Amino acid sequence: MTKLTAENIDVYYGSKRVIHDASLSIESNTVTAFIGPSGCGKSTFLRCINRMNDYIEDFRKTGVIRIDGKNIYDKDVIVEDLRKRVGMVFQKPNPFPKSIYENVVYGLKIQGVRQKSQLDEIAEKSLIQAALWNEVKDELSKSALSLSGGQQQRLCIARALAVDPTILLMDEPASALDPISTAKIEELIYQLKENLTIIIVTHNMQQAARVSDKTAFFYLGDLIEFDQTKKIFTNPNKELTQNYITGRFG
Amino acid sequence: MLLKGIKTKEKLIETFLLACAAVSVLTSIGILWVLFTESMIFFRHVSIVEFLTGTEWTPLFAEKKFGILPLVSGTVLTSLIAIAVALPLGLTIAIYINEYAPKSFRRIVKPVLEILAVVPTVVYGYFALMVVTPFLQKWIPGMSGFNALSPGIVMGIMIIPFISSLSEDALFAVPKSLREASYGLGATKFQTSFKVLLPAASSGIIMSVILAISRAVGETMIVAIAAGQQPRLTANPLVPIETITTFIVQVSLGDVVQGSLEYQTIFAAGIALFVLTFALNNLSFWMKKRLQEKYE
Amino acid sequence: MSKLSKSNSSTSMMMDKMFRYFGLACTFFALMILAFFLIKLLSEGASRIDWTFLSSFPSRSPEKAGIIVPLVGSFYILALTLVIAIPLGVFSGVYLEEYGRKSKLNALIEINIANLAGVPSIIYGLLALEIFVRWLGLGKSLLAGALTLSLLILPVIIVATREALKAVPKTIREASYALGGTKWQTILHQVLPAASGGILTGVILAMSRAIGESAPLIVIGAMLYISSLPSTPLDDFSVLPIQIFNWLSRPQPGFIINASAAIIILLVIILILNGLAIYLRNRWQKKVNW
Numbered sequence: 001m002t003k004l005t006a007e008n009i010d011v012y013y014g015s016k017r018v019i020h021d022a023s024l025s026i027e028s029n030t031v032t033a034f035i036g037p038s039g040c041g042k043s044t045f046l047r048c049i050n051r052m053n054d055y056i057e058d059f060r061k062t063g064v065i066r067i068d069g070k071n072i073y074d075k076d077v078i079v080e081d082l083r084k085r086v087g088m089v090f091q092k093p094n095p096f097p098k099s100i101y102e103n104v105v106y107g108l109k110i111q112g113v114r115q116k117s118q119l120d121e122i123a124e125k126s127l128i129q130a131a132l133w134n135e136v137k138d139e140l141s142k143s144a145l146s147l148s149g150g151q152q153q154r155l156c157i158a159r160a161l162a163v164d165p166t167i168l169l170m171d172e173p174a175s176a177l178d179p180i181s182t183a184k185i186e187e188l189i190y191q192l193k194e195n196l197t198i199i200i201v202t203h204n205m206q207q208a209a210r211v212s213d214k215t216a217f218f219y220l221g222d223l224i225e226f227d228q229t230k231k232i233f234t235n236p237n238k239e240l241t242q243n244y245i246t247g248r249f250g
Numbered sequence: 251m252l253l254k255g256i257k258t259k260e261k262l263i264e265t266f267l268l269a270c271a272a273v274s275v276l277t278s279i280g281i282l283w284v285l286f287t288e289s290m291i292f293f294r295h296v297s298i299v300e301f302l303t304g305t306e307w308t309p310l311f312a313e314k315k316f317g318i319l320p321l322v323s324g325t326v327l328t329s330l331i332a333i334a335v336a337l338p339l340g341l342t343i344a345i346y347i348n349e350y351a352p353k354s355f356r357r358i359v360k361p362v363l364e365i366l367a368v369v370p371t372v373v374y375g376y377f378a379l380m381v382v383t384p385f386l387q388k389w390i391p392g393m394s395g396f397n398a399l400s401p402g403i404v405m406g407i408m409i410i411p412f413i414s415s416l417s418e419d420a421l422f423a424v425p426k427s428l429r430e431a432s433y434g435l436g437a438t439k440f441q442t443s444f445k446v447l448l449p450a451a452s453s454g455i456i457m458s459v460i461l462a463i464s465r466a467v468g469e470t471m472i473v474a475i476a477a478g479q480q481p482r483l484t485a486n487p488l489v490p491i492e493t494i495t496t497f498i499v500q501v502s503l504g505d506v507v508q509g510s511l512e513y514q515t516i517f518a519a520g521i522a523l524f525v526l527t528f529a530l531n532n533l534s535f536w537m538k539k540r541l542q543e544k545y546e
Numbered sequence: 547m548s549k550l551s552k553s554n555s556s557t558s559m560m561m562d563k564m565f566r567y568f569g570l571a572c573t574f575f576a577l578m579i580l581a582f583f584l585i586k587l588l589s590e591g592a593s594r595i596d597w598t599f600l601s602s603f604p605s606r607s608p609e610k611a612g613i614i615v616p617l618v619g620s621f622y623i624l625a626l627t628l629v630i631a632i633p634l635g636v637f638s639g640v641y642l643e644e645y646g647r648k649s650k651l652n653a654l655i656e657i658n659i660a661n662l663a664g665v666p667s668i669i670y671g672l673l674a675l676e677i678f679v680r681w682l683g684l685g686k687s688l689l690a691g692a693l694t695l696s697l698l699i700l701p702v703i704i705v706a707t708r709e710a711l712k713a714v715p716k717t718i719r720e721a722s723y724a725l726g727g728t729k730w731q732t733i734l735h736q737v738l739p740a741a742s743g744g745i746l747t748g749v750i751l752a753m754s755r756a757i758g759e760s761a762p763l764i765v766i767g768a769m770l771y772i773s774s775l776p777s778t779p780l781d782d783f784s785v786l787p788i789q790i791f792n793w794l795s796r797p798q799p800g801f802i803i804n805a806s807a808a809i810i811i812l813l814v815i816i817l818i819l820n821g822l823a824i825y826l827r828n829r830w831q832k833k834v835n836w
Contacts, residue, residue, distance in 0.1 A: 267641035346569025370758025468666025
């Protein structure tokens with residue numbers, strides 16, 4: 001079932017065009033990787049999906065992005081609601097300077113969920129989903145900043161999961177982490193896709209090859225190729241893709 | 251959540267916050283309006299020419315004279331003395347901290363010097379009256395108990411951090427390359443500081459001096475306690491004088507009927523004071539802008 | 547430059563060395579003078595301080611006079627000022643830092659605040675005299691005094707708030723938005739709490755400034771001689787610095803001793819406030835280690 005479609009997306013910062021005519025379609029419960037060299041537009045494209053680019057002053061977009069058939073840039077769309085259905089994990093872990101518990105339940109509290117039993121239940125569930133529960137279950141009131149980098153990132157994932165999104169956007173989630181934490185996160189992605197649609201931006205091609213079902217290759221603002229991951233990495237259609245995969249540049 | 255609900259609530263909050271920020275604008279408007287309207291009434295009774303050029307200020311006497319020059323001269327005299335104290339000391343300290351002292355010294359001493367600026371001005375007034383004046387009287391014959399020299403010196407001490415901190419910042423901002431060029435040619439720290447760094451940091455230093463003068467001009471309590479209440483057009487620092495600020499305090503302490511001419515004189519004095527400090531402050535802002543443009 | 551290329555004579559080396567000592571001397575001179583003043587102060591007034599002094603009412607005779615009335619007045623006016631100035635200042639700072647785009651209005655407000663910070667305090671007194679005392683009919687009350695002081699310290703609180711808000715990393719706000727938080731929710735639940743240490747420090751510094759102010763309060767008519775404790779915000783009042791000023795204007799040496807003692811009390815209060823500010827700032831910086 002199609003979860004997200006992007007049709008002829010152009011993105012401008014002022015008069016500078018950073019994404020040119022990108023179109024793709026993503027199925028539910030799949031993992032899609034966006035790859036490409038630095039500055040190719042993959043993060044920008046990702047941020048269009050939860051409208052985080054709205055905060056950039058001279059951001060302009062043409063084209064349509066639909067989630068479950070609905071244009072997310074429609075006038076009657078409440079962007080705060082959108083972000084409850086489309087979660088995001090950032091490159092550098094950014095937990096709030098509060099306790100682990102407070103971090104996880106923040107998204108719920110701002111929606112008006114107050115009952116402690118409910119909050120506790122969802123917090124536990126999210127931390128289990130993020131494979132962090134066993135490590136922190138006895139220290140939920142400890143400061144989130146006392147956790148290691150890898151744990152902080154899993155906390156951020158738990159925090160995003162707590163609001164029960166259907167899509168999870170991950171912007172280079174493991175690039176600031178050590179190899180062991182990275183492996184844990186990748187395993188997590190594999191488990192999460194059972195319930196979520198995941199889009200992950202990564203500059204690590206092996207990672208893309210390991211975790212994703214489909215891969216989109218961006219280069220200088222153009223979506224060069226979008227296909228099954230296996231195909232992209234073994235027998236791509238475009239020569240540019242082939243050159244990037246084999247490390248000729250990037 | 252309803253669409254209208256969130257958007258309206260957020261917009262309301264933003265408007266409320268803007269209203270808070272606007273209070274500061276209202277304050278400025280208020281100051282200008284108050285000074286202006288009361289002064290306008292004043293100037294209907296007193297000619298502006300007499301006000302600006304008259305050399306006698308006796309609004310509370312039977313024979314009223316409204317020349318503000320004596321008050322201005324009192325203000326200028328005390329401020330000049332203050333700067334004469336603060337400038338050499340402040341600048342020397344700035345150069346020393348910047349070029350000679352180790353980094354740890356800077357970290358400790360700079361905030362400690364700021365203490366000078368935090369002491370309440372009544373306390374400084376006390377020092378001027380009870381410590382400095384008696385001390386000076388021992389050495390200077392003919393020095394009266396109320397004078398301009400004592401509060402001037404104490405004000406100078408108070409404003410040292412204005413000059414030392416800001417000048418030090420200005421010296422700190424001079425590019426390393428200039429320093430290296432000078433030292434590379436075999437210059438001493440003294441030569442580098444005075445021939446290269448001071449000229450390069452001059453806008454910043456001048457800005458700090460202007461701000462310090464502005465602070466001295468607006469100072470009230472030190473002069474109210476130690477300078478006396480005798481308006482006098484003079485350059486003699488050993489006799490009692492009165493500043494613009496002291497006059498306002500003097501009237502406020504007395505039994506002055508609201509709406510009377512005497513009442514309006516404090517606003518006329520106020521507007522003179524405001525014009526002086528406003529001009530000085532904006533001059534320094536302009537210098538700061540020039541400094542920033544220089545290093546862009 | 548040709549002057550520098552001559553090899554340095556011994557005079558230049560000597561000048562350099564002399565200046566080094568001169569500079570050090572100047573730095574310490576300023577502080578030594580202050581220390582000297584304080585020693586003199588303590589020798590004059592320390593012995594006068596006891597519970598009787600702290601709790602006595604004003605009197606024509608210096609031995610009987612005490613500072614309870616202005617002391618209480620200072621605390622009341624400080625409390626009132628905080629109630630007014632903190633919300634006003636923090637909300638203004640939040641608006642300017644979080645909502646203000648590079649609009650002309652914002653630039654205007656910023657220049658305005660910079661100017662207000664440089665206006666002599668006595669001019670605030672004139673403003674308050676017309677607007678609060680006359681126009682609003684508040685008379686020379688605690689409330690009028692508190693409003694005056696609030697306007698005076700407002701720029702300090704606004705600037706402190708902005709600096710504290712600036713120090714909160716963008717990523718914290720992003721995380722909140724990404725979870726569906728609105729702008730105000732993000733500010734209220736994440737940004738302000740994270741900035742609270744810096745804001746508190748600024749507030750305490752503003753307080754220690756306010757408690758030492760006398761000129762604007764004299765202008766609005768704060769009493770030099772008041773014999774009863776204020777009980778409502780509309781009562782007449784006096785504050786510690788004004789009482790000091792009053793005693794300094796009297797000829798009797800007994801009053802000078804009283805003034806010295808009162809100054810010591812005032813300085814102790816300010817010292818405690820500033821110490822508190824430094825302590826809180828250090829604790830906050832440890833807690834929030836980005």
